Amino acid sequence: MLSAKSQYAFKALTYLTEHYKKGPVLISEIARKKKIPLKFLENILLELKKAGILDSKKGKGGGYYLKQDPAKIKVATIVRLINGPIAMLPCVSLYFYERCKNCDEKSCGLHDLMIDVRDATLEILEGRTLKDLVV
Amino acid sequence: MLSAKSQYAFKALTYLTEHYKKGPVLISEIARKKKIPLKFLENILLELKKAGILDSKKGKGGGYYLKQDPAKIKVATIVRLINGPIAMLPCVSLYFYERCKNCDEKSCGLHDLMIDVRDATLEILEGRTLKDLVV
DNA sequence: TACTACCCTACCAAAATAGTAGACTTTATC
DNA sequence: GATAAAGTCTACTATTTTGGTAGGGTAGTA
Numbered sequence: 001m002l003s004a005k006s007q008y009a010f011k012a013l014t015y016l017t018e019h020y021k022k023g024p025v026l027i028s029e030i031a032r033k034k035k036i037p038l039k040f041l042e043n044i045l046l047e048l049k050k051a052g053i054l055d056s057k058k059g060k061g062g063g064y065y066l067k068q069d070p071a072k073i074k075v076a077t078i079v080r081l082i083n084g085p086i087a088m089l090p091c092v093s094l095y096f097y098e099r100c101k102n103c104d105e106k107s108c109g110l111h112d113l114m115i116d117v118r119d120a121t122l123e124i125l126e127g128r129t130l131k132d133l134v135v
Numbered sequence: 136m137l138s139a140k141s142q143y144a145f146k147a148l149t150y151l152t153e154h155y156k157k158g159p160v161l162i163s164e165i166a167r168k169k170k171i172p173l174k175f176l177e178n179i180l181l182e183l184k185k186a187g188i189l190d191s192k193k194g195k196g197g198g199y200y201l202k203q204d205p206a207k208i209k210v211a212t213i214v215r216l217i218n219g220p221i222a223m224l225p226c227v228s229l230y231f232y233e234r235c236k237n238c239d240e241k242s243c244g245l246h247d248l249m250i251d252v253r254d255a256t257l258e259i260l261e262g263r264t265l266k267d268l269v270v
Numbered sequence: 271t272a273c274t275a276c277c278c279t280a281c282c283a284a285a286a287t288a289g290t291a292g293a294c295t296t297t298a299t300c
Numbered sequence: 301g302a303t304a305a306a307g308t309c310t311a312c313t314a315t316t317t318t319g320g321t322a323g324g325g326t327a328g329t330a
Contacts (some may be wrong), residue, residue: 002223010245027276035236040320046277059328060274073247074157077326089136103146110145111270113210113259120255124248134246135188139288162307175289181308194297195305 008036008043010133013078016054016069017130018029024056024063044082050107066130075133086125087118089112094118141218143171144179145268148213151189152205152265159191159198179217186216201265210268212259220259222253229253 002010011034019025027045032036045064048054066073079086080095081132090098092114103111137145146169154160162180164212166173180199183189190202201208214221215230224232227249 001222001225003317007224007245024275030183039322042276043278043320049276051280057328058274058276058326062275062328064276065144082325089142089310090136090141109149109270110142112270113268117259119257120259121199121252124251126256128248133248135242135244135247140287157305172289175290178289179309184307191307192297193295193305193307194299196298197296197306199307258311 002079002083005040005044006036006079009048009078009082011036012045012081013040013048013053013066013073013130016064016066017134018067020070024061024065026063027075030064047082048078048129053078053081055121070130070134072127073130075128075130076122078130079125085113086121089114094122137214137218138174140179141214142177143169144183144213144217146171147176147180148183148188148201148208149192149268150263152269153201154199155205159196159200161198166200168255182217183213188213188216205265205269208265208267210263211257213265214260219255222249224249227253229257 012030015030016025017032027042028038030036030045031041033035045054045056049056051074053067054064056062056064076086085093085096087093088112089100090096091100091103091111092110100108100111112129136146147165150165151160153205162177163173164169165180166176167207180189180191184191184199186201189199191197191199213219219226222228224233224235224246225231226235226238226243226246235243235246
């Protein structure tokens with residue numbers, strides 16, 4: 001399941017997508033409109049900025065805005081960033097790989113199955129962008 | 136990600152699948168062979184028994200065994216039982232549905248996306264059984 | 271230079287996860 | 301029927317993750 005943090009991130013990003021190219025948006029405005037705890041949202045937006053998804057302007061008239069075209073920001077990227085691995089097992093994760101304890105990957109049926117699940121999931125998450133989230 | 140508990144459950148079930156129709160298997164044997172903490176495994180097997188997946192025999196010569204044909208036990212069933220929801224959002228879960236806070240499901244892009252992810256995942260998890268986990 | 275708004279570190283509480291303890295019950299077999 | 305084997309059950313504890321808060325620092329703009 002996506003964490004609350006991830007859901008907040010998507011709500012904020014959706015809001016910023018709707019305001020793309022319309023100047024910086026205040027954290028407090030996003031928090032109010034999307035009903036997200038203000039300080040928690042600050043952390044999330046800062047994280048997205050450090051990852052290169054958002055940029056910000058300080059001082060009066062400042063705020064956050066999308067650094068790239070929302071049609072170029074994949075949903076998969078956001079999930080990995082805020083929520084962590086997409087795969088159901090560490091040993092089949094592309095970006096967070098860890099070897100399994102006590103399980104030979106070459107002869108593990110669960111391993112093979114979870115690769116299929118991962119690929120099916122990625123096919124969707126890699127193919128959709130923030131733009132697709134706005135209806 | 137699947138919890139450690141879920142991974143233990145699958146290891147144990149795989150072992151029992153390999154011993155299907157060969158009489159009861161000791162908890163301690165499974166724990167030793169699959170390197171699972173004994174008491175933790177006890178809880179897991181008991182849970183699987185209460186759910187109707189396993190059955191057991193008490194006393195000397197006792198142990199656990201699969202109640203049904205491993206080719207008829209879906210992976211999805213086990214995941215739901217031990218790990219919980221398969222969907223990435225409560226509002227798109229078939230078995231653990233909960234309404235979203237502050238999100239109208241009819242106009243939520245994330246909602247629609249996650250339904251697609253859920254269906255792609257289920258297509259695989261509902262189609263494979265314990266038998267498929269044994270290579 | 272004062273105000274605004276993001277930046278940053280640290281902290282805290284609650285919930286979920288992982289694992290343990292120990293007493294109890296049932297059953298096979300000698 | 302005694303005994304030992306083996307699952308049953310309740311409860312507890314420790315650790316990690318998650319969700320959220322506090323408050324001062326820093327930079328930009330008018």
